[in-house]
Amino acid sequence: MSLAQTKETDVSKRLAEMKVSQSGWSAPARKEAYDRLMKMGMPQRRDEYWKYTRPDTLTSGEAIPAAVQKDSEGPIFDELDSHKLVFVDGVYSETLSDGLSLTGAVLELLSTTEEVDIHWAKSLYGSLEKNGQTPVARPLAAFNSAFAEEGILLHVKETLSKPISLHYIHGSETSDVILHHVIKVDAGARATILESGAVAARCNTVIEAEIEQGGQLNHIRAQGRDHERRAVTHVFAQLEEHSQFKSFTLTMNGVLTRNETVIDMRGDDSIAHVAGASVGDGDFHHDDTVFITHDALRGESRQVFKKVLRNGATGVFQGKILVKPGAQKTDGYQISQSLLLDDDSQFLAKPELEIYADDVACSHGSTSGAIDEEALFYLRSRGVAADEATNLLTLAFLSEALSEVENEDIAELINARLEGWLKRRR
Amino acid sequence: MSAVTDIEVKDGVDQETVDAVREVGGTYKYGWDTEIEMEYAPKGVNPDIVRLISEKNGEPEWMTDWRLSAFERWLQMEEPSWAMVNYPKIDFQDQYYYARPKSMAEKPKSLEDVDPKLLATYEKLGIPLKEQMILAGVEGADEAPVEARKVAVDAVFDSVSVGTTFQAELKKAGVIFCSISEAIKEHPELVKKYLGSVVPVSDNYYATLNSAVFSDGSFVYIPPGVRCPMELSTYFRINAENTGQFERTLIIADKGSYVSYLEGCTAPQRDTAQLHAAVVEIVLEEDAEVKYSTVQNWFPGDENGKGGIYNFVTKRADCRGDRSKVMWTQVETGSAVTWKYPSCILRGNDSQGEFYSIAIANNHQQADTGTKMVHLGKNTKSRIVSKGISAGVAQNTYRGLVSMHPKAKSSRNYTQCDSLLIGDKCGAHTVPYIEVKNNSSRVEHEATTSKVDDEQMFYCRQRGMDEEEAVALVVNGFCKDVLQALPMEFAMEAQQLVAISLEGSVG
Numbered sequence: 059m060s061l062a063q064t065k066e067t068d069v070s071k072r073l074a075e076m077k078v079s080q081s082g083w084s085a086p087a088r089k090e091a092y093d094r095l096m097k098m099g100m101p102q103r104r105d106e107y108w109k110y111t112r113p114d115t116l117t118s119g120e121a122i123p124a125a126v127q128k129d130s131e132g133p134i135f136d137e138l139d140s141h142k143l144v145f146v147d148g149v150y151s152e153t154l155s156d157g158l159s160l161t162g163a164v165l166e167l168l169s170t171t172e173e174v175d176i177h178w179a180k181s182l183y184g185s186l187e188k189n190g191q192t193p194v195a196r197p198l199a200a201f202n203s204a205f206a207e208e209g210i211l212l213h214v215k216e217t218l219s220k221p222i223s224l225h226y227i228h229g230s231e232t233s234d235v236i237l238h239h240v241i242k243v244d245a246g247a248r249a250t251i252l253e254s255g256a257v258a259a260r261c262n263t264v265i266e267a268e269i270e271q272g273g274q275l276n277h278i279r280a281q282g283r284d285h286e287r288r289a290v291t292h293v294f295a296q297l298e299e300h301s302q303f304k305s306f307t308l309t310m311n312g313v314l315t316r317n318e319t320v321i322d323m324r325g326d327d328s329i330a331h332v333a334g335a336s337v338g339d340g341d342f343h344h345d346d347t348v349f350i351t352h353d354a355l356r357g358e359s360r361q362v363f364k365k366v367l368r369n370g371a372t373g374v375f376q377g378k379i380l381v382k383p384g385a386q387k388t389d390g391y392q393i394s395q396s397l398l399l400d401d402d403s404q405f406l407a408k409p410e411l412e413i414y415a416d417d418v419a420c421s422h423g424s425t426s427g428a429i430d431e432e433a434l435f436y437l438r439s440r441g442v443a444a445d446e447a448t449n450l451l452t453l454a455f456l457s458e459a460l461s462e463v464e465n466e467d468i469a470e471l472i473n474a475r476l477e478g479w480l481k482r483r484r
Numbered sequence: 485m486s487a488v489t490d491i492e493v494k495d496g497v498d499q500e501t502v503d504a505v506r507e508v509g510g511t512y513k514y515g516w517d518t519e520i521e522m523e524y525a526p527k528g529v530n531p532d533i534v535r536l537i538s539e540k541n542g543e544p545e546w547m548t549d550w551r552l553s554a555f556e557r558w559l560q561m562e563e564p565s566w567a568m569v570n571y572p573k574i575d576f577q578d579q580y581y582y583a584r585p586k587s588m589a590e591k592p593k594s595l596e597d598v599d600p601k602l603l604a605t606y607e608k609l610g611i612p613l614k615e616q617m618i619l620a621g622v623e624g625a626d627e628a629p630v631e632a633r634k635v636a637v638d639a640v641f642d643s644v645s646v647g648t649t650f651q652a653e654l655k656k657a658g659v660i661f662c663s664i665s666e667a668i669k670e671h672p673e674l675v676k677k678y679l680g681s682v683v684p685v686s687d688n689y690y691a692t693l694n695s696a697v698f699s700d701g702s703f704v705y706i707p708p709g710v711r712c713p714m715e716l717s718t719y720f721r722i723n724a725e726n727t728g729q730f731e732r733t734l735i736i737a738d739k740g741s742y743v744s745y746l747e748g749c750t751a752p753q754r755d756t757a758q759l760h761a762a763v764v765e766i767v768l769e770e771d772a773e774v775k776y777s778t779v780q781n782w783f784p785g786d787e788n789g790k791g792g793i794y795n796f797v798t799k800r801a802d803c804r805g806d807r808s809k810v811m812w813t814q815v816e817t818g819s820a821v822t823w824k825y826p827s828c829i830l831r832g833n834d835s836q837g838e839f840y841s842i843a844i845a846n847n848h849q850q851a852d853t854g855t856k857m858v859h860l861g862k863n864t865k866s867r868i869v870s871k872g873i874s875a876g877v878a879q880n881t882y883r884g885l886v887s888m889h890p891k892a893k894s895s896r897n898y899t900q901c902d903s904l905l906i907g908d909k910c911g912a913h914t915v916p917y918i919e920v921k922n923n924s925s926r927v928e929h930e931a932t933t934s935k936v937d938d939e940q941m942f943y944c945r946q947r948g949m950d951e952e953e954a955v956a957l958v959v960n961g962f963c964k965d966v967l968q969a970l971p972m973e974f975a976m977e978a979q980q981l982v983a984i985s986l987e988g989s990v991g
Contacts, residue, residue, distance in 0.1 A: 106566070383908065398923030401890070407918040409929065416905035424918055426888075427926040 069100050072119040076205050082172040087184035091203035094188065098197045107194055110374040110406040111316055111345040116198060116290050121234035121260035124286035131478060133225055134254045134280045134471055140223035147228065147258055148208050148235030154227075162216040163249070168209040168238060179211045179240045186266040186294040190320040194349065199292040199318070202264040206238030209264075213242045214249040214273075221250035221276075228256035228284060237263040243273035243301075250276040250465070256284035265293045269301040271325065277305040278468055280475065285311040285342070292318045299325035299354075306463050308472050309336035309344055310479050316345040323350065323357040323385075333362040333462035335472070337479050338371035338403075345374035346394075352385040352418075361392040364459040366452055367403035378410040381418050390420035397455050398428055399448070449480040515783060520601050524727075525582035531555060534696050537582050541665040541699070544672065554685045554695035561689045567852040568881045568913055569821050571757070571794060579759055580727040581697045585641060636661055637717045638702045640731055650714065657713050659743075660705040664732050667703035674705055678736055682765035682802040682829070690761040690796040690823075694730045698763070701731035706741035706772075717746040720762075722782070722793070728759035735765070737772035739805065744775040757785070757820055761796045770805030770832065775813070782818040787876075789848030792820025799826035803835035806861070810836070816843040816851060825883065827856035830864035830892070837866040845878035845910070854884035854901075854915075859892035859925065870901040874910035881913040888925040895925040 078092045079085055101113040115122055144154035150167055158165045164178075171177055184203040190196060212222065224239075235258035243249055247270075257263065269275050277293065289312065295303045309315055321330045336344045350359045365373035375394040396405035405426045413420060429451050437447035456476060463469040525536050534555050538548040563574075636650035638661065654661050660671060668675050685695045702718045722729045737743055747764075760782060766774055776799075785792025795818075801810040812826040822845075828837025839855040857866035872880040882901045903912035920927050 386908070396920070398920065401893075401922045401924065403923065404919070404921040406920070407916075407929075409914075409916060409918075411903075411914040412911070413903070413905065413913065414908075414911045416908045416910070422914070422929075424916070424929040425927060426918065426920040428923040 069117050078204050083175055083177040083180045084183050088204050091184045091200045095197055095200040095204055098195045098200065100197050115288050115314060121232060122288065123231040124259035126228050126231060127284050129283055134475060135223050135252050138467060140221045140252060142223045142225055143210065144225045144227060147230050147233040148237055150208060162218050164213040166211045168206060168211060171211065178213055182240050182242060182266055182268055186296050187264060189322060190294045196292060196318060198262060198290050199264055202236055202238055202262050206236045209238040211240050214247045215244050217248040221252050223252040226255035226257040228258055231259060233258035235261045239265045241267040243269045243275050245270040246272045248274040253279040256282050256287060260288045263291045267295045269297050269303055271298045272300045274302040278463060279307045281309040281312060281315060283310050285313060287312040288314040290316045295321045297323045297325055297328035297330060300327045301325060302329040304331040307334040311338060311342055312344065313341050314343050318347045321350045324353050326355040329358045331360045331462055333459045335364050335456045335459040336373065337366045337476065340369045340371060342371035347376040349378045352381045352388045354385060356387040357385065358389045362459045362462055363394045364456050365396040365405065367396060367405065368399035370402040373405045375407040379420055381413045381415050381420065383414040385415050386417045388415065388418040392422035394424045396426045397452060398426065452480060518601060521586040522583050523586050524580050527580055528577040529581050529697060533581050537697055537699055543668050547668055551696050554692055557686045558692040558696055561692055563689050567823050568879060569823060569850040569852050571821050574759060582699055583727045636714050637719055638663060639719045640700055641721050658707040658710055659712050661716055662703055664701040664703045664734060674736065678767050679734055682767060682800050683763050683798050688798060691763050691798040694732060694761050694763045698730045698732035701733045704735040704743060706737050706743050708739040708741060710741045712743040715744045715746055719748045722758060731762045733764040735774060736767045737774050739769045740771040742773045747778045757791055758793050760793050764799040766801035766810060768801060768803045768805060768808035768810055771807045772805060773809045775811045777813040779815045780818050784818045784849050785820040787847045794821045795819035795824060797824040802829045803832050803837065806832040807834045808832050811838040813840045816853060820849060822851040822853050824853045825855055828866060829858050830866065831860045833861040834863045835861055839868045841870045843880055844873045845880040847876040847878060849878045852881040852883055854882045856885040857897060859888045859895045862893045864892055864895045866897045868899040872903040872912055874912050875906040877909045879911045881915060883915040885917040886927055887919040888921055888927060890921045893922055893924045897927045899929040
C-alpha cells in the first residue's frame with residue numbers, strides 16, 4: 059500500500075468511526091453537511107486551495123499530541139470587563155464561566171439544546187457554511203458542521219454592554235476538539251466576541267454569524283503561544299444592509315494554523331474588515347485565507363494582513379475579492395505584507411481579484427522583504443541598541459493591522475503581547 | 485459594430501479610451517483570405533502525421549525521433565483547465581496539422597521564386613518581403629523625425645516559412661536568421677543543443693503537442709559580442725481553414741550579443757475556431773540582451789463569439805549567463821481565447837527580466853495571460869507591468885508568478901497590474917502567486933495607478949505638473965517606450981493604444 063493510500067484509508071477510518079447525531083434540531087443540517095463532505099472529500103495536498111499548506115495533519119485519523127503549556131502571561135483578555143465563557147478541551151466549564159444568562163441576548167450551548175426540535179439557530183447552523191462552499195470547497199468546515207460537539211448559540215437582540223469572551227484551555231495532550239458557534243445579531247444590535255487561549259492539541263472551529271440590518275459584530279481573536287497547536291478555523295459572516303463585521307486575529311507561533319474567513323456582503327452599504335497580525339518563529343506555519351464576496355451596492359471591504367517571520371517560519375496569505383455583476387460602487391482594499399527577519403523564513407501569497415462590475419475601486423498590494431537597513435541605521439545612529447531598534451521597526455510594521463482594532467484597551471493588550479513576544483524572541 | 489458602442493460609459497473613463505478600444509476591437513482588418521492552392525496532410529494527429537511533417541521538412545532521424553517521443557508524452561497528458569477561460573472542448577483529431585501552399589513544394593531559392601500571390605498577401609498585410617523596401621519609422625503625432633529602419637522578416641504562411649529577407653546582410657555579421665526547418669538541416673549542432681532546453685518536451689500539454697507537430701518557425705543565432713545590425717521579425721499568418729498552426733521559435737543570444745525580435749500574427753475571418761499552439765525558447769548567455777515584442781492580432785471571433793483563434797502559447801527565456809537581460813513586450817488584441825505566459829528564468833547572477841503587457845479583450849474574447857519570474861541567481865531583478873482592458877462581455881485575467889528562491893539573494897521584483905473595465909458585462913481578474921524564500925530580496929506587488937515611481941512623480945511635480953498630469957506622463961512615457969519598439973504595422977495600432985488612459989481603473 060502506498061503512503062498516499064495509507065493516509066486516505068486513515069482519513070476514511072476516522073470518518074467511519076465518527077457518528078452524525080440523529081436527533082434534535084441540528085440533525086438535518088448535520089446530515090446535509092456530512093453528505094456535502096462525502097461529495098467533496100477531505101482536502102488533499104494537490105488541491106489548488108491547499109497549495110501552500112499541507113492539510114494531512116488536520117485530516118489524519120488521530121491528532122498529533124501536543125504538550126500542554128502554561129502561558130506565563132495568563133489569559134490575554136482577563137483584565138477586560140467581559141462576560142467570560144470557558145471551554146476546557148472543548149467542554150464548557152460551568153465553574154470557570156460567568157454563566158449563560160445575559161442581558162440583551164439569548165445564550166445557549168450546542169450540547170444542551172440538542173434534544174430540542176425547534177430552535178432559532180436551525181435556519182443558520184450549517185447554512186452559512188454551505189453558502190461558503192462555492193466557488194471554493196472548504197471540506198473541513200463541512201466536517202465541522204457534521205460533527206461539532208460544542209459551541210455557543212448566541213442571539214444578540216440589543217447592544218451588549220460588555221464583550222463576550224470565549225476562553226479556551228488546553229487540558230489533555232491528545233485532545234481533538236470541534237467547536238461550532240452560531241451568532242445572530244439582530245437589526246441595530248451590537249456585540250463584541252473575544253476568543254483566546256489554547257483550544258486543544260488539534261482543533262477545528264467554525265463561527266457562523268448573521269448580521270441583520272444595521273447590526274454590528276466585532277470579533278477579536280488571540281491565538282496563543284501553544285507552538286505545537288494544529289488549528290483550522292472558519293468564520294462565515296453574512297452581512298445585510300448597513301451592517302458591519304470586523305474581525306482581527308493575533309497569532310503567535312503554532313506549527314500549523316489555517317484561518318479561513320468567508321464573507322458574503324449581500325446587503326447594500328455593508329462594511330467588512332478582516333485583519334491579522336502574526337508573528338512566528340521556527341517551525342511555524344500560518345495561513346490566512348480570506349474570501350470576500352461583494353454582492354450588493356456600495357460595499358466596503360478591507361483585508362489587512364501582516365506577518366513577521368523568523369528562523370524558518372512560513373507565512374501564507376490567500377486573499378480574494380470577488381465583485382459580482384451589479385455590485386457597483388464597491389470599495390475593496392487588500393494588503394498583505396511580510397517582514398522576513400532572516401534568510402530561512404518564507405512568505406507565500408496569492409492575492410486575487412475577480413471583478414465583474416465596472417464602477418468599482420479595488421486595489422491590492424503585497425510586499426515582502428527584510429527590515430529597512432536605512433531605518434535601522436537611523437535608529438542605531440541615535441543610540442538605540444540593535445535588538446531594540448529591530449523590535450521598534452517590527453512593531454511599526456505590524457501597526458497597520460493593529461490599527462484595525464478599534465477598542466483601544468484591546469489594542470493595548472495585543473500590543474503588549476507582541477512586545478512580550480519580541481523580547482522573549484519566541 | 486462593436487459592443488462598446490451600446491454601453492453607457494462611467495465617469496472617469498475617457499471617451500478617447502473607449503474609442504480606442506472600439507477601434508482595436510471593432511472590425512477585424514485582416515479577416516480576408518488568400519485564394520491559393522494548398523497541400524494538406526490528412527486531418528488528425530498520430531505518429532504517421534508526425535513522421536509526415538518531419539519528412540516534408542526533410543529532417544534527420546534524430547529530429548523525427550524527438551518528435552515521436554514528444555507525441556508519446558502528449559498522449560499521456562491532460563488538457564489544463566485552471567485558466568479562467570471557457571470554450572467548447574477541442575477535438576484535436578479534427579484539425580489539419582500541416583498545410584502549405586502548393587507552390588512551396590519545392591522550396592524557392594530566392595524571393596524572386598516565391599509565388600506572387602503569397603508576396604501580395606504579405607504586402608496587403610503591410611509586410612514587405614522585398615529587400616529594397618525599407619520600412620519607414622513611426623510617424624508620431626508629435627512629428628518626430630522619420631527615421632529609416634531596416635527589418636529582416638521571416639514570414640510563416642500556415643505551416644511553412646515563405647521567405648526570409650536580408651539573409652546575406654545578416655550573414656556578414658555572423659547572425660543566423662532562417663526558418664527552423666532550415667536550421668535543423670544546416671545547423672543541427674545548435675538545434676540539438678538548445679531545442680527543448682528552455683521549454684522541455686513535457687513542459688505542458690500544448691508545448692508537448694507543439695514539440696510533436698511543429699511545422700516551421702524561426703531560428704536565430706547571434707554570435708558572441710555581436711549586436712544584430714537590424715531588427716528581426718517573424719510574421720505568422722494562418723490562411724487555410726481548420727488548420728492549426730504550430731510554430732517553434734528558437735533564439736540563441738551568445739555572450740555579449742544583442743537582438744531585438746518582433747512577432748506579428750493575423751488570420752482570416754472564419755466561422756470555426758482555429759487552434760494555434762506555439763513555443764518560443766530564448767537562451768541568453770553572459771551579458772546577452774534580447775528584446776522580444778509581440779503584437780498578437782489573430783482573428784478574435786466575430787461580435788457574437790463565433791470563430792476566432794484559440795491561442796495556447798508557451799514562451800520562455802532562460803537567462804543562463806550572468807548579467808543577461810530579457811524583455812518581453814506584448815500587445816494582445818486578438819484571439820478568441822488567449823492562454824499565454826511569457827516567462828523568465830533568471831538563473832545567472834545579476835540577470836534581469838522584464839514583462840510589459842497590454843491586453844485588450846472585447847466582445848466574447850477571453851484572455852488569461854501573465855508571466856512567471858523565477859529568480860534563481862543572486863541580485864536578479866524583474867519588473868512586471870500589465871495593463872488589462874475588458875469591454876463587451878470579455879474576460880481578462882492577469883495570472884503571474886514571482887518566485888524568489890532561497891539562493892536568489894538580494895533580488896528585486898516590482899509588479900504592477902492594472903485593469904480597466906468598460907461596461908458592466910465584462911470581467912477583470914488578477915491571480916498573482918508570490919513566493920519569497922529569502923529575506924534579502926524585496927518583492928512588491930501593486931495594483932493602483934497612484935503608485936507610479938515616486939521619484940519620477942516628484943520630478944514632474946517639482947516642475948509644476950499636477951498629480952494627474954504627472955501620472956499620465958509617467959505611464960504614457962513608459963507605454964511609448966515599449967510601443968515605439970514595435971514595427972510599422974503594429975505601431976499604427978499602438979498609437980491608438982497609447983491613448984488609453986488608466987483613469988477609473990481597478991486593481
